[in-house]
Amino acid sequence: MEVKNKNAITTGVIWKQILIFFFPILIGAFFQTLYNTVDAAVVGKFAGTEALASVGGSSGQILNFVFSFFMGLATGATVIIAQHFGANEYEKVDDALHTAYTFGLVGGIILGIIGIIFVKPLLNLLKTPSNLMDGSTIYVRILFAGLVFTLIYNMGAGILRAIGDSKRPLYILIVCCGVNIILDVIFVMVLKMGVTGAGIATDISQALSAILVTWLLMKKTVGMKLSIAKLHINIKTLNRILKIGLPTAIAGSMFSVSNMIVQTSLNQMGVNVVAAWTAYGRIDALWWMINQAFSVSITTFVGQNYGAGLPKRIRKAVAEVLAMEMGTGLILAVVFIAFAPKLLGMFASSSEVIDIGVQISKLLPPFYAVFAISEILSATLRAENYVMVATVSNLLGICAFRIIWVEFIVPNAGMMQILKCYPISWVLVSLLVLGYYIVMQPRILRGLHKQVQVS
Numbered sequence: 001m002e003v004k005n006k007n008a009i010t011t012g013v014i015w016k017q018i019l020i021f022f023f024p025i026l027i028g029a030f031f032q033t034l035y036n037t038v039d040a041a042v043v044g045k046f047a048g049t050e051a052l053a054s055v056g057g058s059s060g061q062i063l064n065f066v067f068s069f070f071m072g073l074a075t076g077a078t079v080i081i082a083q084h085f086g087a088n089e090y091e092k093v094d095d096a097l098h099t100a101y102t103f104g105l106v107g108g109i110i111l112g113i114i115g116i117i118f119v120k121p122l123l124n125l126l127k128t129p130s131n132l133m134d135g136s137t138i139y140v141r142i143l144f145a146g147l148v149f150t151l152i153y154n155m156g157a158g159i160l161r162a163i164g165d166s167k168r169p170l171y172i173l174i175v176c177c178g179v180n181i182i183l184d185v186i187f188v189m190v191l192k193m194g195v196t197g198a199g200i201a202t203d204i205s206q207a208l209s210a211i212l213v214t215w216l217l218m219k220k221t222v223g224m225k226l227s228i229a230k231l232h233i234n235i236k237t238l239n240r241i242l243k244i245g246l247p248t249a250i251a252g253s254m255f256s257v258s259n260m261i262v263q264t265s266l267n268q269m270g271v272n273v274v275a276a277w278t279a280y281g282r283i284d285a286l287w288w289m290i291n292q293a294f295s296v297s298i299t300t301f302v303g304q305n306y307g308a309g310l311p312k313r314i315r316k317a318v319a320e321v322l323a324m325e326m327g328t329g330l331i332l333a334v335v336f337i338a339f340a341p342k343l344l345g346m347f348a349s350s351s352e353v354i355d356i357g358v359q360i361s362k363l364l365p366p367f368y369a370v371f372a373i374s375e376i377l378s379a380t381l382r383a384e385n386y387v388m389v390a391t392v393s394n395l396l397g398i399c400a401f402r403i404i405w406v407e408f409i410v411p412n413a414g415m416m417q418i419l420k421c422y423p424i425s426w427v428l429v430s431l432l433v434l435g436y437y438i439v440m441q442p443r444i445l446r447g448l449h450k451q452v453q454v455s
Contacts, residue, residue: 009164009301010086010308015320022297024166028157029289031173040282042184044275044347047194052348053274054135054195058126060278061263062140065256066115070107070151072252074100074158075299076245079383080237081162082303089307090223092237097159097217098230099237104155108148115144127264129271135195142199149203149210156213161300163223172212180205247387251378254394258402258425265406265418273415276356279347283340283361287332287368294325294372295379302383309452311445314380322376329368336365359416367423374430377437384444389436397429 009017044052077100084092119140120133128136143150157169180201187197217226266273298321305313336343340361344354378390405421 009304010310010313014301014313014317015324018297018301018317018321018324021161021164021166021300022293024170025161025296026290026293028166028170028173029293030286031170031177040278040347042188043195043198044279045349046189047192049271049275049348049350049353050131051135051194052278053129053271054132055139055198055278058123058128058132058260058263058267059136059140060281061126061256061260062115062119062122063143065253065260066111066144066147067150067154068252068256069249070104070111071154071158072249073107073242073245074104074151074155075248075382076100076241076243077103077155078158078162078296078299079244079303079385080240081159082300082383083307085163085223086304086307087309093163093224094230095234095237096241097224097226098232099234100155100159100241101152101217101226102231102233103238103241104151105148105231108151111151112144112147115147116141119144125264126260127267129267129274131271132274139195139199142196142203146203146206149206152210153206153213156210156217158296159217159224160213160221161296162303163221164300164304165221168216169213172209172216175212176205176209179208244382244385244387247391248382251387251390251394254391254399258399258421261403261406262418262421266415269415272350272353273356275348275350276344276353276360279344279353280357280360282347283336283343284364287329287336287365290328290332291325291368291372291375294321295375297321298376299379299383302380306384306448309448311448311452314384314448315441315445318376318380322372325372325376326369329370329372333365333368336361356415360419363416363419364422367426370423370430371426374426374433377433381433381437381440381444384448386440386444389433389440393429393432393436397432398425401425401428 009021040052040055043055077096080096081093081100084090084096119137123133123136123140153172157172160166160169183201183204184198187193187201191197193200214226217224218228263277266277298317301317301321302314305311305317340358341354344357344361348354348357374390374393378393381387381389402421402425405424406418410417410420
């Protein structure tokens, strides 16, 4: 397949190309987060505090773990396709497209079934309060039933972004988020279906997003064409995807595992603490959206320029993106601290819940900029096929440290003492990744420069 690569990622002004790519991803992440945020806002206002805690709390940690793991696997496909696309290797792009899509489809179905079966044991493991068990079980099972749609959309969107298309996934999310809001109003406010209605609304919206992204890949994407008849798994290609995706998935899931451990402790402090943590999480999601958008942007940018053999552009892009994300983190910290009561009031009506949320808002946001170091440098190394540093750093600096903190350093402590493990772990993991990057990145770019000279 001969296709002229018109993507300016390998030729245009770096900061402009990053931002052109970044903003659609950020806005898209905002609308994707609205799926759960609207659930929380509508459920919290019209179904009560227990219902709010049921769609967040333990159920949110379980769902975040699953989604983080599969999104990590999808990153493997994004990197491989970006590298081939940057090198104009379109037959390899086609093979990776069909292998990744097949893997996502089969994996989504299998994982959804497993999740439905094992929801209650997982909720029990997290010591979910008994008065939240029924609502949490229903909500998680409904979302697991539609998990395949979520994974198909995210796999398809990742593939489009790998070739420089971040706008059309955004358009899909805007449409589907609108559908989700309308269905939330109908199912929760009008029909009084509570967490069941919120879950069904999300599933229907995600199914629509999966259908639309599949249609784009089949009919409307220059440089690739998804064909149902060509769906297959090339073991060699899948191994390459998993070599990058699996460590990325494990690294990402370390956050969810550690969050589950923290959630277990918080669950024993009562419904108000769980509700406050859930409400804060909806605000905190804005930072993680921005963080993820920068991460995806630098992954795609570095992947394509690595495939094209352009080390100078990689070096400059990393410095510019790191400055942009750290600056954004500092601004958000000021905003979150200053306006915490009003922001939390969007998701909770209880003054006690809001007061607890304000305390959390003063502790975590000041360290956003520190975590940006780990995220951007890990994404850069991942796009250059060096993935284990993020996995090992997260295993030690995030998961292991938080377990030690909660179980041994501050056992039976109050909420604020427990939550201090977050900023401390962000500092640790950023130091680990930064040290590795300083040593390895010059070697990686020298090796790429030599490859270009030989070719």
